[in-house]
Amino acid sequence: xxxxxxxxxxxxxxxxxxxxxxxxxxxxxxxxxxxxxxxxxxxxxxxxxxxxxxxxxxxxxxxxxxxxxxxxxxxxxxxxxxxxxxxxxxxxxxxxxxxxxxxxxxxxxxxxxxxxxxxxxxxxxxxxxxxxxxxxxxxxxxxxxxxxxxxxxxxxxxxxxxxxxxxxxxxxxxxxxxxxxxxxxxxxxxxxxxxxxxxxxxxxxxxxxxxxxxxxxxxxxxxxxxxxxxxxxxxxxxxxxxxxxxxxxxxxxxxxxxxxxxxxxxxxxxxxxxxxxxxxxxxxxxxxxxxxxxxxxxxxxxxxxxxxxxxxxxxxxxxxxxxxxxxxxxxxxxxx
Amino acid sequence: xxxxxxxxxxxxxxxxxxxxxxxxxxxxxxxxxxxxxxxxxxxxxxxxxxxxxxxxxxxxxxxxxxxxxxxxxxxxxxxxxxxxxxxxxxxxxxxxxxxxxxxxxxxxxxxxxxxxxxxxxxxxxxxxxxxxxxxxxxxxxxxxxxxxxxxxxxxxxxxxxxxxxxxxxxxxxxxxxxxxxxxxxxxxxxxxxxxxxxxxxxxxxxxxxxxxxxxxxxxxxxxxxxxxxxxxxxxxxxxxxxxxxxxxxxxxxxxxxxxxxxxxxxxxxxxxxxxxxxxxxxxxxxxxxxxxxxxxxxxxxxxxxxxxxxxxxxxxxxxxxxxxxxxxxxxxxxxx
DNA sequence: GGCTCATGTGTGAACGTTAACAAACCGGGG
DNA sequence: CCCCGGTTTGTTAACGTTCACACATGAGCC
Numbered sequence: 007x008x009x010x011x012x013x014x015x016x017x018x019x020x021x022x023x024x025x026x027x028x029x030x031x032x033x034x035x036x037x038x039x040x041x042x043x044x045x046x047x048x049x050x051x052x053x054x055x056x057x058x059x060x061x062x063x064x065x066x067x068x069x070x071x072x073x074x075x076x077x078x079x080x081x082x083x084x085x086x087x088x089x090x091x092x093x094x095x096x097x098x099x100x101x102x103x104x105x106x107x108x109x110x111x112x113x114x115x116x117x118x119x120x121x122x123x124x125x126x127x128x129x130x131x132x133x134x135x136x137x138x139x140x141x142x143x144x145x146x147x148x149x150x151x152x153x154x155x156x157x158x159x160x161x162x163x164x165x166x167x168x169x170x171x172x173x174x175x176x177x178x179x180x181x182x183x184x185x186x187x188x189x190x191x192x193x194x195x196x197x198x199x200x201x202x203x204x205x206x207x208x209x210x211x212x213x214x215x216x217x218x219x220x221x222x223x224x225x226x227x228x229x230x231x232x233x234x235x236x237x238x239x240x241x242x243x244x245x246x247x248x249x250x251x252x253x254x255x256x257x258x259x260x261x262x263x264x265x266x267x268x269x270x271x272x273x274x275x276x277x278x279x280x281x282x283x284x285x286x287x288x289x290x291x292x293x294x295x296x297x298x299x300x301x302x303x304x305x306x307x308x309x310x311x312x313x314x315x316x317x318x319x320x321x322x323x324x325x326x327x328x329x330x331x332x333x334x335x336x337x338x339x340x341x342x
Numbered sequence: 343x344x345x346x347x348x349x350x351x352x353x354x355x356x357x358x359x360x361x362x363x364x365x366x367x368x369x370x371x372x373x374x375x376x377x378x379x380x381x382x383x384x385x386x387x388x389x390x391x392x393x394x395x396x397x398x399x400x401x402x403x404x405x406x407x408x409x410x411x412x413x414x415x416x417x418x419x420x421x422x423x424x425x426x427x428x429x430x431x432x433x434x435x436x437x438x439x440x441x442x443x444x445x446x447x448x449x450x451x452x453x454x455x456x457x458x459x460x461x462x463x464x465x466x467x468x469x470x471x472x473x474x475x476x477x478x479x480x481x482x483x484x485x486x487x488x489x490x491x492x493x494x495x496x497x498x499x500x501x502x503x504x505x506x507x508x509x510x511x512x513x514x515x516x517x518x519x520x521x522x523x524x525x526x527x528x529x530x531x532x533x534x535x536x537x538x539x540x541x542x543x544x545x546x547x548x549x550x551x552x553x554x555x556x557x558x559x560x561x562x563x564x565x566x567x568x569x570x571x572x573x574x575x576x577x578x579x580x581x582x583x584x585x586x587x588x589x590x591x592x593x594x595x596x597x598x599x600x601x602x603x604x605x606x607x608x609x610x611x612x613x614x615x616x617x618x619x620x621x622x623x624x625x626x627x628x629x630x631x632x633x634x635x636x637x638x639x640x641x642x643x644x645x646x647x648x649x650x651x652x653x654x655x656x657x658x659x660x661x662x663x664x665x666x667x668x669x670x671x672x673x674x675x676x677x678x
Numbered sequence: 679g680g681c682t683c684a685t686g687t688g689t690g691a692a693c694g695t696t697a698a699c700a701a702a703c704c705g706g707g708g
Numbered sequence: 709c710c711c712c713g714g715t716t717t718g719t720t721a722a723c724g725t726t727c728a729c730a731c732a733t734g735a736g737c738c
Contacts, residue, residue, distance in 0.1 A: 009724055020688045025726060033686055052456060056401065057724035059392035061693050081417040088438050097435055097457060102424050120388060121433060225622035257622040264624075286561035286593040288600075288624060345694055356718045361696060369716055393694035397723050 008049040016045035028053060059122070067097040068309065069118035069146075071111065071139065072129040075102045077223070077253075078281045079298060080129055083151060086302020087127060094310055099123060111138035119144060125309045127151060128159075133193050147312040149305050152196055160312065162305040162324040166196050169294040169328035170203025173248045173276040176292070176330065178211055181338045182246035182274065186238070188219045188231040188258065190250040200250045200278060216244070221254050228254030232261025239273050240265075245339040252277040252284050252293055259287055259335075270337035280331055290333035300326050344385040353381035364389060395458075403433040404645065405454035405482075407447065407475065408465040411438045413559070414589075414617045415634060416465055419487060422638020423463060430646055435459060447474035455480060461645045463487060464495075468529050483648035485641050488532055496648065498641040498660040502532050505630040505664035506539025509584045509612040512628070512666065514547055517674045518582035518610065522574070524555045524567040524594065526586040536586045536614060552580070557590050564590030568597025575609045576601075581675040588613040588620050588629055595623055595671075606673035616667055626669035636662050 014021040019038060026034050027042040034042075045051075059065045068091055075081050084100065091098045099121055101114040118126065126148040130136040136153040150159045177185045187204045190197025201218065208215045219234055221227035228249065235258065238244035249255040255277035262269055269275055269289055277284060280295035304324050350357040355374060362370050363378040370378075381387075395401045404427055411417050420436065427434045435457055437450040454462065462484040466472040472489040486495045513521045523540045526533025537554065544551045555570055557563035564585060571594065574580035585591040591613035598605055605611055605625055613620060616631035640660050 011724080021724090022689080022726085023687060026687090029726085033684090035686065038686080054396070054724050055457060056392045056395035057693090058726075059693095060390070060396055060695085060724080061726045063693080065392065075421055076414065076417050078412065081412050085411055085438055088436060092437070092453065099433055100424060100436065101428070102421055117428065121391060225619050229622050253619065256619055260622045260624050260626075283561050283589065283592055283619065286565050286596045288596050290596075347694085357694090358696080358719080359717060362717090365696085369714095371716065374716080390694050393723090394696075395723095396694080396725085397696045399723080 008051045010051075010053065012049055013042065013045045013051050016048065017041040064124050065097075065122050066095065067099055067121060067123050068125050068127060068306070069115075069121065069123035070098055070100045070127045070129065071103065071114045071118070072100060073103050073106055073131060073135065075100075079279060079296065082298035083129060083302050086299035087306060088302075089299070090303040090306035094306060096124075096306075096310075106132050106135040106138070108134075108138045108142075111135060112142050115139070115142050119146075125149070125313050127305055127309060128153065131194050131196055132191075133195060133198075136195070147309060149309040149312065151301060151305050160308055160322050160324075162301055162308055162326070163195075164296045164301060164326045164328050166199025166328075167203040167206065169278060169296070169330075170200040170248065171207050172328065172330040173278070173292075173294055174204045174207040176332070177246040177248065177274055177276060177336065178207065178213075180246070180274065180336060183339070184208070184213050184216055184244075184246070186216045186219065186235060186244050186247045188221050188228065188235070188247060188249040188254055190254075191222050192220070194223075197250055200248075204248055221250065223251050223253060225253050225257035225260075228257025228259075229261045230257075232258035233265065235273065236262055236265035236267045239267050244273060246274045246276075246336075248276045250278055252279045252281045252291060255291055255293070255335075256283070256287060259291075263288075270335050271340060274336040274339075276336060280329075284331075285333065287335075289335045292333045292336040293331050295329040295331050297326055297329070344387045346387075346389065348385055349378065349381045349387050352384060353377045400460055401433075401458050402431065403435055403457060403459045404461050404463060404642070405451075405457065405459035406434055406436045406463045406465065407439065407450045407454070408436060409439050409442055409467060409471065411436075415615060415632065418634035419465060419638050422635035423487075423642060424638075425635070426639040426642035430642060432460075432642075432646075442468055442471040442474070444470075444474045444478075447471060448478050451475070451478050455482075461485070461649050463641055463645060464489065467532055468527075469531060469534075470529060472531070483645060485645040485648065487637060487641050496644055496658050496660075498637055498644055498662070499531075500632045500637060500662045500664050502535025502664075503539040503542065505614060505632070505666075506536040506584065507543050508664065508666040509614070509628075509630055510540045510543040512668070513582040513584065513610055513612060513672065514543065514549075516582070516610065516672060519675070520544070520549050520552055520580075520582070522552045522555065522571060522580050522583040524557050524564065524571070524583060524585040524590055526590075527558050528556070530559075533586055536584075540584055557586065559587050559589060561589050561593035561596075564593025564595075565597045566593075568594035569601065571609065572598055572601035572603045575603050580609060582610040582612075582672075584612045586614055588615045588617045588627060591627055591629070591671075592619070592623060595627075599624075606671050607676060610672040610675075612672060616665075620667075621669065623671075625671045628669045628672040629667050631665040631667050633662055633665070 010021045010024050013024045103110050126146050128139040129151045130153040150161045152163045153161050174185050189201050219231045277291045277293035280293045284291040346357040346360045349360045439446050462482050464475040465487045466489040486497045488499045489497050510521050525537050555567045613627045613629035616629045620627040620629050
């Protein structure tokens with residue numbers, strides 16, 4: 007493998023001049039630059055990033071701590087993150103956690119610290135995760151994705167509350183007397199936001215909120231919730247449900263079908279996420295779309311700002327608006 | 343940040359001894375080792391990987407080239423890969439491609455080469471992708487995941503043919519006269535394998551294969567295929583379908599439902615992948631499960647072997663068996 | 679013509695680690 | 709007592725970059 011000195015020899019300059027060309031230093035005569043570039047081309051030279059990192063103390067690598075990257079949301083965010091980082095000339099190193107607690111988060115940060123990442127993105131959807139990252143980060147800049155406002159960490163997130171409000175209001179506007187809610191796990195920030203948005207709208211409309219049906223995001227939880235909802239529907243107490251994510255909505259749809267409760271004739275359903283499957287469920291699901299790719303891009307942009315600006319930059323919170331997608335799982339109630 | 347020399351001073355040894363302790367060199371007196379370890383602990387010292395990489399010429403980083411990591415399969419494989427690499431003390435650098443062709447693959451490999459990765463995993467599900475990677479890799483060891491036997495690259499893959507055979511045979515065993523197939527894109531290796539398995543079983547049973555219905559993995563394609571299948575079913579020509587993946591099966595289910603074709607009474611459906619949603623579709627989907635995590639682990643293991651062994655290692659092909667999961671979308675035909 | 683100043687280029691020394699070699703130490707056998 | 713081999717430790721020189729500085733060169737000005 008050729009090194010800088012080889013290029014320098016071929017181009018008839020010093021290695022320092024080669025370095026200057028590579029780093030786009032202004033004070034290089036065009037003719038010289040061309041000679042160097044030609045030599046680089048000729049030798050197929052690539053600079054050694056380890057050597058560079060050693061002296062500049064920057065690795066050009068960003069660390070990402072994520073949780074269950076198998077789910078559509080995190081996977082899409084990751085994709086956006088990776089894309090944006092690459093465009094910005096950064097490398098990305100990912101740690102996917104199976105469980106989130108202080109210990110696993112600590113190990114993840116250790117692992118990334120070992121790599122001397124220049125910055126950190128924490129996909130920290132749980133209250134505890136955000137806190138753990140905040141507590142354990144050294145003095146690396148950190149951006150939280152979908153995190154809370156915890157401890158002055160800058161945050162990039164979809165406006166969950168607004169999304170939930172759109173969903174709930176849509177159901178009320180259709181004429182439903184009230185809206186049930188199948189929620190995500192209580193310690194997830196997104197679940198909390200969606201719950202709040204739902205509650206906001208009901209409160210505003212002076213409607214007593216039905217009890218929250220707890221779930222864990224999984225289709226199975228949605229199925230279990232669906233049996234409960236089916237009972238309520240048959241008793242005439244439920245005609246509209248806002249489900250905290252599409253996967254649960256899918257399970258719920260299954261349970262309602264089993265119970266002979268028709269959607270949307272008997273019960274209207276709204277989901278959250280707009281997974282690729284949503285459009286092809288039976289019936290096609292009305293849902294709230296999150297632009298995960300945009301979240302990824304915004305996060306990288308914010309993190310790079312932070313790295314440039316140094317620690318004096320103020321936290322800030324970047325919010326990405328959700329979109330509401332109306333399909334066939336919602337309709338006016340039968341007996342208006 | 344403390345460096346090796348600082349640790350050495352505190353421990354009263356030379357930096358070289360510190361290095362030896364860190365690298366588990368045998369010839370260090372236990373007492374000395376303990377002193378060094380204590381000093382490391384005291385200072386919170388971590389070694390600088392850039393400096394290490396500079397002199398050892400190994401970055402301890404593995405590159406992964408992937409395609410659409412938003413899908414369940416690739417995302418799960420990635421997760422397994424990441425897990426396994428971390429366990430083995432390696433870092434992972436990922437490039438997710440939006441489109442696969444020689445140019446994009448070339449850029450991806452360039453990007454990873456810039457990082458001087460020690461080895462490469464190519465999630466190369468398309469014929470062309472595998473070829474591109476094979477052609478453009480330098481002399482880095484490469485393992486293809488779900489790739490073809492192209493050009494002597496070692497491959498780790500789920501046995502697609504066998505999975506398809508299990509699915510098709512199951513339908514025939516139930517008494518169906520023939521089995522239709524909704525296939526994936528022709529240039530995907532997995533699609534090809536599943537198609538072959540389906541054809542094998544029909545040929546073995548001396549049944550003329552119905553025309554292949556082409557799809558592109560998406561729920562939408564499944565929906566389109568479903569309208570076709572519904573027509574065939576009403577005409578009494580189709581009572582069983584093997585769909586090349588679960589997402590398409592989902593869309594197909596939707597189309598059949600719309601057309602008033604009942605599953606499994608009128609038509610039996612088998613999918614492929616066992617996505618988390620499969621169990622909660624209406625009806626719960628009989629499908630072929632792929633152990634993506636295992637694929638990830640096996641790939642890393644194979645790649646590390648290759649890195650150790652050097653280029654003389656023979657290619658080899660590691661096959662992960664699929665599992666067949668029977669649920670409620672398959673039944674004997676109505677008129678036996 | 680000599681001075682200043684900007685521009686372009688080269689020289690040497692880091693950066694923090696590992697590798698190669700050398701030296702010191704220790705116990706045992708002659 | 710001395711030499712020999714193995715174990716343990718230290719010294720020095722890489723690895724390939726960038727940074728700080730010094731040195732040319734040439735233009736512009738008095």
